[in-house]
Amino acid sequence: MSPVDVPSPIDLRLMSDAFEWERTAMEKRPWRREFFAAFAEELRQLRPPVSRVLELGSGPGFLACHLLKALPNVHMTLLDFSAAMHELAKQRLGPLVSRVEFVEASFKDPLWSGRLTQFDAVVTHQAVHELRHKRRALDLHKQVKAILRPGASYLVCDHFFGPDGMSNDQLYMTVEEQKAAIEFAGYQVVRQVLLKDGLVLHHAN
Numbered sequence: 009m010s011p012v013d014v015p016s017p018i019d020l021r022l023m024s025d026a027f028e029w030e031r032t033a034m035e036k037r038p039w040r041r042e043f044f045a046a047f048a049e050e051l052r053q054l055r056p057p058v059s060r061v062l063e064l065g066s067g068p069g070f071l072a073c074h075l076l077k078a079l080p081n082v083h084m085t086l087l088d089f090s091a092a093m094h095e096l097a098k099q100r101l102g103p104l105v106s107r108v109e110f111v112e113a114s115f116k117d118p119l120w121s122g123r124l125t126q127f128d129a130v131v132t133h134q135a136v137h138e139l140r141h142k143r144r145a146l147d148l149h150k151q152v153k154a155i156l157r158p159g160a161s162y163l164v165c166d167h168f169f170g171p172d173g174m175s176n177d178q179l180y181m182t183v184e185e186q187k188a189a190i191e192f193a194g195y196q197v198v199r200q201v202l203l204k205d206g207l208v209l210h211h212a213n
Contacts, residue, residue, distance in 0.1 A: 011141035014179040020067075026092035030068040039205050040134075043165055044071055046202045047131055048078040050163055050211050058082060058128035062155070064115050064148075065135025069097030075131070076104045083107045085124065089114035116144065121151045129161045134207065136166040142181045149193035149212075163201075164190060165209040173206045183208050 018025040034040060051058050059081055063072055066086035075082060086108055088094055094110050101108060113120045116139055130152050136145055152162055167173060169180035181189065183203065187210060190198045195212035202209045 011143040011178075013140040014176060016138075016140065021090045021092060023092040023095070026068065026090055026096060030096050033068075033070065037205065037207070039207075040070065041074075042204065043133060043202060043207060043209055044074040046209055047071060047133070047163055047165070048075055050161070050201060051075065051079060051082070051129055051131075054129065054161060058161075060127050060129075061085070062087065062124060062127045062130045064130065064132040064152075065138055066097060067093050067135070069100040071131065071133045072097065072108065073100055073104065076101065076107055083109075085109045085111055085127070087111040087113055087115065087120070087124075089116075115139070115148055115151075118147075121155050125155050126157045127155055127160060128157060129163065130156060131163040133165045134167065136164065137179050141178060142185070145181065145186075145189045146192055149190050149195070153194050159213065162190070162195065162212040163209065164212065165202075165207055167206055168208050186210060 020026050020029060061082050062085045064087050066072055066088045072084055072086055076084060086097060091112055094112060098105055139145060139148060167180050168183045168186060169177045170182050174180040186208060187198050190210060190212045198210055198212045201211050
């Protein structure tokens with residue numbers, strides 16, 4: 009039985025909604041910067057050094073901008089279902105856009121990964137819940153594993169359900185459920201990197 013979508017209160021494909029999300033995101037959660045720094049540090053420590061990184065649900069480019077500045081040898085593929093978000097990201101990235109490929113696709117689509125392969129790392133920040141039901145996360149994690157080169161890393165950050173977190177248990181997983189879903193997808197090691205104010209970052213190999 010397919011999970012029933014939890015409706016979204018906004019449509020991020022609309023420029024008005026995308027712009028409003030961009031305008032308020034860092035005000036609502038300024039600690040996102042700590043997570044961006046944690047992503048960069050995890051990627052910086054990988055050996056061999058990463059060069060090809062895919063971001064899922066890249067939005068207006070907050071994380072990509074941080075990573076491209078922090079890791080000058082990295083090239084990124086930014087995947088988002090919203091052309092409006094890609095436009096905002098291009099404006100934010102400026103000259104950094106020369107190291108970016110944009111892919112307009114929804115990771116709810118079973119075929120989203122068809123032309124993508126062999127990344128050194130896949131990252132996603134505050135986006136997995138846009139599957140609109142937590143039961144879809146396992147399939148997403150499996151699809152990511154298929155496009156990572158052997159031994160590559162998957163960095164997953166999202167809201168969690170529970171104390172200090174979110175209140176909808178259909179849309180959001182607990183911290184433990186997030187770790188279990190990644191493990192069930194076939195990753196051998198899943199490590200919690202950072203947990204703060206309703207967000208948790210896991211590093212999987």
